[in-house]
Amino acid sequence: APRTVLISGCSSGIGLELAVQLAHDHRQRYQVVATMRDLGKKGALEAAAGEALGQTLTVAQLDVCSDESVAQCLSCIQGGEVDVLVNNAGVGLVGPLEGLSLAAMQNVFDTNFFGAVRLVRAVLPGMKKRRKGHIVVVSSVMGLQGVVFNEVYAASKFALEGFFESLAVQLLQFNIFITLVEPGPVVTDFEGKLLEQVSTAEFPDTDPDTLHYFRDFYLPASRELFRSVGQSPQDVAQTNARYTPLAALKAVDPSGSLYVRTSHRLLFRWTRFLNLGLRCLACGCLRIRIWPR
Ligand code: NAD
Known part of the structure; x- marks a missing residue:
């Protein structure tokens, strides 16, 4: 049956x-x-x-x-x-x-x-x-x-x-x-709803520096992430092979510091090389591990 x-x-x-x-x-x-x-x-x-x-x-x-x-x-x-x-x-x-x-x-x-x-x-x-x-x-x-x-x-x-x-x-x-x-970015209504929420939200009580980091670093990086490694829902319904999570860094360094510092570097110091970084992740290559401090 x-x-x-x-x-x-x-x-x-x-x-x-x-x-x-x-x-x-x-x-x-x-x-x-x-x-x-x-x-x-x-x-x-x-x-x-x-x-x-x-x-x-x-x-x-x-x-x-x-x-x-x-x-x-x-x-x-x-x-x-x-x-x-x-x-x-x-x-x-x-x-x-x-x-x-x-x-x-x-x-x-x-x-x-x-x-x-x-x-x-x-x-x-x-x-x-x-x-x-x-x-x-x-x-x-x-x-x-x-x-x-x-x-x-x-x-x-x-x-x-x-x-x-x-x-x-x-x-x-x-x-x-x-x-x-545990899917990585998937191109569905999900991201659209979030961006809509963000465009209408005012984020009261937030200092200008934090707003700047959010609007000028995070949002463009997030859009780029979905654009470059976003999977289709059809892919995800079958398999999840395209995205190798940074979580692997946690296994390499159980203190958690390597993951936090790498994410920080990706967003705030390596924005210019974001495409390169994301393509690395997409092909499963953790080259970011050898990026300079
Ligand atoms: P989606 O917005 O298309 O789907 C989410 C669905 O949940 C919608 O149909 C929405 O109506 C429904 N929903 C919300 N609140 C509900 C409620 N109270 N009762 C019943 N249904 C409700 O987005 P999606 O990407 O298909 O998301 C599906 C799941 O995948 C979510 O759990 C999401 O967290 C997860 N996920 C999404 C992504 C991504 O990048 N899109 C990545 C990782 C995990």
Whole structure:
């Protein structure tokens, strides 16, 4: 029998692409429940699903920030059984910390971290009873390494990593497996939404130096990063081979200093050579390790 796969955040980006690829599996191994917060945005998914719609793919409403929505969604799944859960829904937040509201930060954790926790708690009893299941978590390379001006987003992804790594140990006893996916930059609506947020935000209480570093160093570097090594959601739905995380530097130097200093140098001292640096990362070559101090 096909495995029931529940995916959150399928109105766009990686979630949409993954849902469509699984629904089009030529061996029809999956029955995909592609969920989204706002069903008014289901047009793109339905168009991409084509003939799979109503066959191997169904669309359902699910807000990962709402217990009621999660319960309602699961009650609509035949037998309530989810074989594979993909925690994909997520939001970003960039900017100088002093200029961001606590409410915005809490929203990031409510969605990225507690949203995943909420879903896992809901499907876990069934998986444990059946002694079978797979939980996939779309984390980020920022779940492995901190990135300047992304403190809260990175923290939410670090939280996911710690949570699921801990849970994975217990779940082996139940034959339930966890996969953490850590994409680098992916060209989806995600970056567009962030840039929109940044262009309208005023970042009150932020000193001019910090604003200068954010606007004149970070933002151009970030755009360049997406332009030069950004993957497509189609790539990510299959594999994540193009981006070798700077996190490797953490393994080389467990004190963490090498990673922090290299990131600092990349952004503030090597902006002129940014293209070169990023291409290095893209081909997996950590040449930055021998860059001068
Ligand atoms: P995206 O904005 O296209 O997709 C995110 C989806 O999550 C959207 O469909 C959005 O509506 C949904 N969502 C947000 N809040 C929700 C809620 N409360 N309930 C249900 N759905 C909600 O961007 P994407 O790049 O496809 O992001 C998917 C995942 O990949 C996210 O977890 C993101 O953190 C992660 N990721 C993205 C990148 C990138 O560069 N785009 C890199 C690494 C990881």
